[in-house]
Amino acid sequence: MVNCGLLTTKKEPVPLKHIEVDLQVQGHVATVTSTLQYKNEEEHALEAIFVFPMPSGAALCQFSAKIADQEIVAEVQEKQEAREQYDDALSSGQQAFLLEESEESVDVFRLSVGSLPPHQSAAVTFIYIIELSVQADHSLQFCLPAVLNPRYSPAGTGGGIVSEITSSSTGVPYSLSFTAQVSSPNPITKVESKCPLEPLTFLNTEHTKAKVSLSAGHKFDRDVELYVYYQNPHQLTAIVEAGAPEGQQGTLMGDPAVMVSFYPEFPESVMSSTSCGEFVFVMDRSGSMDCSMHNGQGAQPRIKCAKDTLLLLLKSLPMGSYFNVYGFGSNFESFFPKSVQYSQDTMDQAVKRVNEMQANMGGTEILRPLIHIYKQPCIPNHPKQLFIFTDGEVGNTKDVLHLVRENADFHRCFSFGIGEGASSALITGLAENGSGHAQFISGTDRMQAKVMQSLRFALQPAVTDISEDWTDLSFTRLSPPIKALFHGQRALIYAQLKGEDCQKRETSGKISVRYHLGDQEISNTVHFSLKPIENRGLAIHRLGGRSLIRSLEREEQDDGADKEALKARVVELSKQSGVSSSHTAFIAVNKGSGQAVKGPLVTRRIHTMRAMMCKSSPPMANYFVTPHPPLRLCLNTMPTVQHPTERDNCMPMRKCGMPMKKSLKCLMPMSARAGGFGGAMPSAAIPKLETSDDLVDPLLQLISLQKALGCWEMTSSMAEVFGKTEQVLMKHIPEQVKPDVWATLLALIWLHGFKIDAQVEWQFLAMKAIAWIRTQKVVNQSECVRVGNSLLGCQVEEDALGL
Template sequence: MIDSVTPLRPDECEPVPGAGLGALATERGNLPLQSVDVAAEVSGLVAGVTVTQCFRNPFDVPLEATYVFPLPDRAAVTAFRMEADGHLVEGVLKERGQARADYDRALAEGRRAAVAEEDRPDVFTIRVGNLVPGERVTVRLTLDQPLPYEDGAATFRFPLVVAPRYIPGAPLGGEQAGDGWAADTDAVPDASRITPPVLLPGFPDPVRLSLAVTVDPAGLELREVRSSLHVVHRDGDAGAGRFTVRLAPGERLDRDFVLRLPFGASTSLALVPDAGRDGDEGTFALAVVPEPAPAAAAPKDVVLVLDRSGSMAGWKMVAARRAAARIVDTLTGGDRFAVLAFDTVVEHPGSLGEGLAEASDRNRYRAVEYLARLEARGGTEMLQALERAVALLGEGPRERVLVLVTDGQVGDEDRILARVAAGPAGVRVHTVGVDRAVNAGFLGRLAGLGAGRCELVESEDRLDEAMEHIHRRIGAPLVTDLSVEGDGLDLVPGSAGRLGSLFPGVPLTVTGRYRGAPAGAVVLRGLDAGGRPWERRVTGTRVDNPAARPVWARARLRDLEDRYAAGDRSLEEEIVSTSLEHGVLCRFTAFVALDTRVVGEGGPEHRVVQPVEQPSGWEAPAAAAAPVMFTAMATPLPAPGAPPGGAPSFGAPAAPAPAAGGAFPATGLPAAPLPAESLPGDASGGDAFPDAGRVSVPRAPMRAGAAGHAGRPAAPAPVPAGAQEALRTQLAEELRRLRAAGSLPPAERLRYLSDLGSRLAALAVFLGGHAELEALARDLARVGPAEDADALWRRAVRTLEALSGHPGEPEGRRPFWKR
C-alpha cells in the first residue's frame, strides 16, 4: 500500500528546451533520420545538387527506415549510393518492380539494402533496410535541376517537406501501396505512399538540416541575391564571381528554400554532344527572350477558381483572397468572367448569376466583395471545381482563361490532369500556388497542360511581385502555335515535347535531341497576337554541359507520364526505356543499392516510417483534429524462429474513411475517428521503440493480435466489432510479404514459411480460434527439408488471398506503384 507521495526536486523534472505537447526525449533518440544535407552548385541557369540523408538505428533490433520527402519537380535524379561501415554501394537504376524484388530479397538474406522511388514528380520515398543496432547508414542522391527564369530573375527553389494532402475517393480494400496515414482510394490508389506521418506541433528539432548553395554566374550579370522564408549567411562577394549562401543553424525541414538571382539573360542555342559520343547524338537547349512589346488586349473570358479548403487557413487564405481580387481588378469592360470558390462543394457569388458576367465596374465590385468574405473550411474537392470552370468557358473564338489559386495539396493529381486534358481544347490554364510548402509539381504540370504559366507565392511579402507577373500572363500571349525545326541541325522528331506559348517577361525554354555534328541553327515559328506569322532563327554554339542530357530526359519523362496519366497506357514501355537509357529516375523505375555483406539473420524486425514536420504557416489543428499528427511504427518483419506462442506483428497504419465532408473544419485534412481499441499513441511502445506511443497522437487502430507495451503478448479475447476489417488488413500485409519472399531460394523460403506458420498460429489464438488459419499454421510449422517449397508457398498464397479478400492479379496488370 502506498501512503505517501514524494515530490520531485526541480532539477529532477526540468522541461526539455523547445519541447511541445507529445514530445519525449530519450538517451537513444526516437527517430531514425538524423540529418539532411543539401549541397547545390548553381552555374548560370542550371544547378547540380547532392542530397545526403543520414539514418541511425538507436535501438536493439535490426531496423528498416522509410522516409517520404520532396525534391524539385523538374530535377533529374541521376545517381544513388549507400554507405555503411566504411563500405560504399552504388545504386543501380532498374524497372520498379524488379528493384523492389531485389531489395526485398536482400533484406530476407540479411544484407543491407536501400531503394529510392518516385511517387510524384516532387515526392520521393527512400527505404533503408537491415540497419543493425547502433549503426549509421548514409544515402546520397545526385540530381540536376534547371532554374526557371522569369521577369529578369532565376529562382533556385528546393522543397524540404511533403505537406499533408487531401485524399478524395472511396477506400480500397486489400493490400495497401504504402504505410502512410491515408488509405488508398479509387481516386488516389497510392494515397498510402504520399501521406507520411506528421509530427506534433512543438516537437523539438528532430533532424539536423544543412543547406549550402554555391553560385557561379557563368558569365551572366548577377545584380543581387534574395532569399525568401529562411535566414541565410553569405560567404564571398556576389560581384566578384563565385560565392556561397548557407542556411543559418537551427532551421527546420518545414518549408521550401527559395533563392532568387536576378540575372541578365539573352536568346541562345546550346548544343551539347553526349559524353563519349561526339558527332553522334546530343542535346540542344534553346532559350528565347521575348521583346518587351505588350500583348494585344483582346476581349477574353476568364474563370477564377479559388481554393477555400481547410488547408488554406491562416495567411494563405488572406493571400489567396488578395490575389483573386487583384486578378478581378485587371479585367476590362470587354471581358466576361466568373468566380468559383470550392472546398467540399463549389460556390459562386449569387449576385453575378450562373454564367459568365460582363466585367463592368459594378460586377467586379460584387466579385471582390464576395471574395473578401471567404474563409477556409472543408475538403479540397478540386476536380469538380475545375470541370465546372471548363464548362463555363465552353468553346468559342474569344481567348478563354482559367486561373486557379490554391496550395495544390491534393493527392489525385493524375485524375485531375486526365479529366482536364479531356476537356475542350484551347482553354489556357494559369495556376497561382500559395504555400510555404507548395505542391509545385502538380501546379506546374496543370499549367503546362493548359499552355499557361505557374506562379508560386511563398509569403505575403512576395504577393505583390507575383501578381504583377500573373497579370501580364492572363492576357493573350505574345506568340502561340509554336513549332521548332532544324536549319543545318538534324533534330530528333518529337524530342522537344510541348512548346507552349511565349508570354511577356518569360523566356521560352525548349530542350530536345539532335543527331550528327553539333553545328547549325534552329528556327522557331508561330503566330503573334494578331494572328500573323512569327519567326526567330537562332544559331547554335557547342558547349560542355553534362546536365543538359538528364535535364532533357527528365522533361521528356514528365511529358510521357502526363500522357500516361491522361489515359495512354501504351507509353509504359517507352517511359521505362527512356528512363533506363538516360539514367534518370521516374515513377516506373527505381534506384536500388544492395550490399554484398550479410549483417543479420533474415529481415529487419521493425519498420519505422519517419514522421515529417508540419509545414510552416499551417495553422495548428484544434484538439478535435489532433489525430492527424502522429508518428508511425509500420509492420515489423518476423523475428527468425519466433515461438508459436509469440505475439503476432503490428499491421501498417491505415486510415478509416473520411468523415462527412472529408476533413476537419480547422485543417482540411482527412478525418480519422479514434477507435476504442487504440493505444494512447498511434504506435506501440516496446523494447525497440519504448516511447513510440508518447511522441504521437492516436491515429490508427491496433491490428488484431498486436503486442502490448514491453513486448507482452495480448491475451486472447473476443473479436471486437469491426475487427474483421483489421484481420483482413493484417492478412493482406502477410500476403504482400509472402509474395515478396517468392524469389528466395527454396531453403530460405521454407524457413520463411515456418516463421509465417508461427505468426498465423498466434493470430488464431488471439482471435479465439480460426479453423482455416490453424490448419495452415500447423502445416507450415511442420515444414522440413523434404517439403516442396513451391507447393507450400502456393498454398499459403491462395489461403491468404481468400482470407484477406485480396485475390491475386497478373503482375503485368498491376499498377506500377504496387509492383
C-alpha cells in the same frame, strides 16, 4: 510531424552532422549533388528510413548511401521488378533500398533504407538536375531550402511525407558547405545571394565560367538562394553536351544533346495593351482555407486573403469581359449558371457573394468543377482564362492534369498555391498543361501582388505560333512543342543530335525560332558550336530524357493509346538516362559485388502530423498540422471520422494567447472538411472568424468603392479613405468639375502618392479610371491635380498619373 532524413523505429531523427552541396550550373540548368552525413550516437543499431520531397521539375538521377563500411548505390529498374527484388532481399534476411515516386505526386520520393550500427556514421548522397527559374530582374534562381516544403497525403493512408530540418535551442546542430560553378554561352555579370558569399572567381577571360561558395561559418538557418545574372538575357542561346563515353551511338545517352534557351523580350507597346476574355475564378473553400497564411503575428486566414484578392480581380476586369466565380470543396457551386457580361450590376452581385464566402465546403475535390466548367460553351472572341486557387493537394492529380491538358486548345489556366502545404506538382502542372502561369504564395507574401501579375499575363498578348528551324541538323526532339509564353517566362528546348552529323560538322550549327507577338511576326537565330562541352553529370541529356518521359506518360492517359508500347518506351528511356519515372524505381545493390547487403530491415511509412492534445481531444491521427514550433491546442474540439479521399490535410493552429473563441478559428475537424456532414458543416459546427477589430486596409476600401466603368463616386466612405470628410472634399472641388470626376482624380493622386509600392495591385484599376476620365473631357485637369495634391498632402506630377 517528423523530421526528414534518417529516422529510427521510434520516428526520432538520427543526428545530422554535416551537409555538403555542389552545384554545377550550365546556362539555365543545374546539377545538384547533396551529401548528408549522419551518426548513430546510441548504444544499439538503428533501423532507418530516408524520406524527401524533390523540387518541382527536378529529376533525381543518382542515389547512394554509405552505411558504416558498406556502400550501396541505386540503379533504375522497372518498378515491379524492383519491388520483387526488394521483397526477395527482405525475405532472405538481406538489406536493400527501394526508392520510387509517390503514386499521388511526382515530386515526392520514399526511400526504404537498412540498419546503422551503434556509433557508426552514414553518408547519404543524392544527385538531381533542375531547370533554374527566371526572376523578374532576368536573373536565374537556385534555392536550397533549409526547411523542406511539406507534402500531405490522404487521411487514413499513412503515407504522409517529410516536413522540416529542425534546429535545436542552441542553434543549427550541423554545418553546411556549399560551392557553385557556373558556365554559360553568355558572359556572367554577377552572382548574388542573401547569404554571405566568398568573392566571385572567374575561371576564364571571357567571363563565361565562374566559381563561388558560401562564406565560412554560414549557419544553415534559412534558405540558401543564389541569383545568377548573364549578359543579354533575352538572347537565344544553345549549348551542346557530349554523350556518355560508354553510351551507344544512336541512343539518347550516346549521342550529343542540345539545349536551346528561348526567353522572348516583350516591347512596351505590347505590355501596355489589354484584351477582353472570359475569366473564370475557381476558389478553394475547403476547411483548411480557414487557417492562417503564416504563423507570425497579424496573419490573416487564407480565405480572407483570397476574398480580398478576388475582390481586386473583379474590380480590375475590363469592360466587355465575361466572368464567373466557382467555389469548391467536397462539392462545388457557382455565382451564376453561366459566365455573365461584366457590368456594374453583375459586379455588384459578385462582390456581395464574395463577402459572404466562407471556408465551409469540406474537402478538396477539384475535378468535378473543372469538368463542369469545360462543358460550358466558349464565348466567341473571348478566350477562356481560368484562375485556380487552392491550399492543398488532391488525390487524383494525374486525372486533373489530364483533363486540363485535353482542354488546353481553348483556354489558359493560371494556378495559385496558397500556404506551404500546396502541391507543387498540382499547381505547376495546372499551369504547364493549361499554357498558363503558376504562383506560390506562402509566408508573408502578398497574394494580391502575385495574382495581379498573372492577370497582367492573361490580359496581354502571349508569344504564340512558335516554330523552330534546325538548319541542316539531324535531330530528335525531346521536349514537347511550346504552345504559348507570357512576359517573364522562358522555355528550354531539348533535342538529341545525331552523332555522325556532329562529327562531320566541326564548325557550328544554326537554329531559328519564329513566333507571333501581338500583330508582329518575329524570328530569333542563334549560331552555336557543334563541339560538345564536357558532360557535367549529363544534365542536358537527363532533363531532355525527363521531358520526353513525361510526354510519353501523358500520352498513356489518352484513350486508344498503346499503353504497353508507351510503357516499354518509358522504362527504356528511364533506365538509359537514370531518371526515374512512374514505371521505374531505384533499387540498391552493393557497389563492389553487385549483391544486396546483408542485414535486417523494417520498412515504415512517415506521417507529417503533430498535435498536443488536451483531455477531451479526439485521437491524434484525426489532426494534421504544418511544421511550425510547438503549438497549444484548445479544448472544445469535436469527435471526427476521417474521410478516405481527403487530401486537404493542412491544419496549422494558432497559439492560444487569446480568448478561446478567437483561438479556434483555424481548428476544424477532418470530418467536417472531408464532407462528414454531407459536404458542408452545420453552422453551429463552424468556428466563427473573429479578429480584434478587423481594421480595413484603406487600399482595399478604395478598391471596393470603384465602379465597373473605372470611376469613383464622392461618398463619405470615399472621403474616409483620404482621412477627410465629404464636405471638406466637395468644398475644394474646382469649377466645372463633376463630383465623380473629382473623386476619381483624387483616387489616382492618392494611389500614386501613398501606395506607389503596391502599384502592381492597382495598375488595372488606374488604367480603367484613366480611360474613363478621358471620356469626360475635363477642361481644367491641371488645376484639379494641383488642388488634389494640396488637399491630400501629395506631390504627384500630372504626367505621372498617365492622364
